[in-house]
Amino acid sequence: MSALPTRAQEEWRWSDLSGVAGALVQAAANDGTPDAAAWRVGDGPLWVFVDGVAITRHTIGRDEERGGQPLSDGARGRGVALDLGAEHASAGLIEIVHFATGGPSHVAHCYTLAADAQASVVETYVQLGDAPAWANLAVEIDLAQGARLMRHVRRFERAGAATETTNVRVGQGASYAGLTLLGGEASARAQTHVSLNAPGAFASVDGVILADATAKHDITSVITHAAPDTASRQTWRAVARGLGVASIAAKVAIARDAQRSNAEQSLRGLLMDRTATINAKPELEIFADDVKAAHGCAVGELDANALFYLAQRGVPPVRARALMTQAFLAQALGQSGDAAVRDAFEHDAFAWLEAGK
C-alpha cells in the first residue's frame, strides 16, 4: 500500500485516517450471511457485499475487478459494474448494501450510462460488530448524452475509517444528482470530482454530515464546468455535537470557455454543543466572464428567537430543537428526486438526532 495522505496536505487537512491503521492489522470477522432487509429502500435489484466480496448479485450488472484503488495502489477491489442503456430505465431502484466486519476492504463500482439511460442507485455502507474496518470505495461514473443518474450514498460505519473517491464525467444534456449522508461513528472521508464536459450538463453534489462523539467526517466536492451552458449545485448541511468534527470543502471551477455557466453553492453548519467543530471552505475559481455563481456559507447555532417562539406556542424544548434541526437537514435531503430514498435518509438522519438527546 502506498502511504496514506496526511493532514499536511491541504486537501486532507480535515481528514482523520487514524482509524485505518487499526483496520490494517484486523482480520475480518465475516462468519455469516448478514441480512440487508433493514437497509432496503425499494424492491429492485440488490447487491450485498461483505468486506468487499459480493454475496448477493443481480444480472443487470456484473461484478468487476478493478485495480489501482485510490489510497491503496497495490489493492484490487471488486464492485458493481453497471452498463445501462435507455432500455434499462424500468430496472427500478438499484440497491447496494456493503457490510464491513473488520479489516480493510476495497470496493470499486463503475456506472456507465449510455445515451438517454436513466438509473437511480442507493448505496449503503454499514458495519457488523465493532472490530476496526476500513472500507475503501472507488466509483467511476460516465454519463453519455441525455443520461440521468441519481446516486444516494449513506455511511454508518462504527469503528475504523471509511474513504470514498468518486469521479463523474457528465456529457451533453446529461445529469448527475448525488446525495450523501455521513452519520457513522467511524470517521469518514468522501471526495467527489465532477466534470461537466458538454453543454447542457448538470450536476448536483448535495449531502448531510452528522458528526457525534469523536467522529471526524469530511467531504470534498469539486465541480468543474469544462463546457459552456452547464449548471451545478452543491447543498451541504452539517450538524456536529460532542467532540464531533464535520468539514466541508466545496469548490466550483469554471473554465475559460465555459461561458453561461450557472453554479449554486450553499454550505451551512449547525453546532449542537460548544465542544463540536464545523469547518466549511467554499471555493470559487472562475476563468469565464459570463457566469452566475451564487454561494452562501454559515456556521451557527439554532435561532434562539425561533426556539422561544415555538416554546411560547406550547412546543416542549426538545421537540422545538428537533423540529428546527430536521428542517435544517431537510434543506439538503429534500434535494433528492426520489421520494422513497429521501424518506429513508430522513428517517436515518432524524434517528441520529433522536439518539443525541
Place this chain on the structure above:
Amino acid sequence: MMLEIEDLHAQVDGKSILNGLTLSVGAGEVHAIMGPNGAGKSTLAYVLAGRPGYDVTGGSVMLDGADLLALAPHERAAAGLFLGFQYPVEIPGVSGVAFMREALNAQRKHRGEAELGAGEYLKMARAEAERLGLSMDMMKRPVNVGFSGGEKKRHEMVQMALAKPRLAVLDETDSGLDIDALRVVADGINAMRSPARAFLMITHYQRLLDYVRPDRVHVLVAGRIERSGGPELAHELEAQGYVRAAA
C-alpha cells in the same frame, strides 16, 4: 382575579426594566398597557411568557392562582398564556399548520386532555385562517416566511384563535397594520372576548382601542404603572402625551 402581578422587578442584561409593577386583570376583562418607548411594555410581555434573558429579580405573577414564574415557557402556554409577538419570528422549513398542531397537542397532553385528530384540527385551522383572511396555502408554508408585516400579525391572531388561551398578551399587535388589516385583527380579538378570557393589550397608540374597547387603561412609565383609568384615559394620553398625562 385571573392574573395577579405583584411588585414585579425584572432585568435585561443586568439593567432594571420593571421596577415594582403591580397589576390585576379579572376574567373577561380587556386591559390596555400604554406608555412611552422604553417604559418596559415589551419586557412585561416577555417576562410573562418566560423569554430567556429576561430575569425576574423580585415580585410574583399568579395566573389562575398558579405561580406563572415557576413554569417553563411551554408550560405557561399550556397553562393558558398566549403571547402575540410584536415581531413574529420566521422559521424556515417548519410548516405553520404542522407546528401549530404539534403545539396544541403538546398543550393538551400537558393538561391531560385528548389530542386533536388531524381532520378535526385542519377543519378548525381552515375556518380560523379564512376568518382572518389567510389562505390554507399560507398556513402550510414555513412559519411566517415570506409573509408581509400584516400577514404575520394576522397569523398571530389565527394562532391565538386556535390556542383559545385564558390570557392573551398582545404586544403591539396593531403596529405595521393598515386600516383594513387593523379592522380584521380587531374583529378577531373582539370575537374572542369572553367571560372566561382576559386580554392584556400593549400598544403605543389609542388607535387599536377605538376598535377593541378596553375595560381598563394603564400607563406604564419607567417599569411601573403610574396611572390607571377607564377607556377615556387613552384619549387623554393621545391628546396630552405620556409625560403630562402621567404627571
